[in-house]
Amino acid sequence: MWREKAIKxxxxxxxxxxxxxxxxxxxxxxxxVKHEMWSIAVSIFFVCLNGGIAWNETRNIKQYRQELKDxxxxxxxxxx
Numbered sequence: 001m002w003r004e005k006a007i008k009x010x011x012x013x014x015x016x017x018x019x020x021x022x023x024x025x026x027x028x029x030x031x032x033v034k035h036e037m038w039s040i041a042v043s044i045f046f047v048c049l050n051g052g053i054a055w056n057e058t059r060n061i062k063q064y065r066q067e068l069k070d071x072x073x074x075x076x077x078x079x080x
Contacts, residue, residue, distance in 0.1 A: 003068045007061055014057040021050035 028043035 001068075003064045003071075007064050007068075010057045010061045010064065014054050014061070017050040017054040017057070021047050021054065024050065 024043050024047045028040050028047065031037075031039040031043055
């Protein structure tokens with residue numbers, strides 16, 4: 001079904017964005033050491049952006065799983 005595929009894709013997007021956010025934290029720290037304030041701001045912006053996308057994907061995964069459960073219960077309790 002399409003929901004299982006959507007869950008797998010969402011997990012991939014979540015993992016990628018979380019990895020990018022952690023990498024941007026490293027870049028932000030490197031800019032902090034060099035006292036480059038503009039670059040710190042840009043790095044923190046991207047940390048927030050990627051973290052927000054990752055958070056949104058967790059909500060999507062929960063929603064897909066709940067829809068899958070609802071569909072399964074609906075099909076199991078259907079009388080023919």
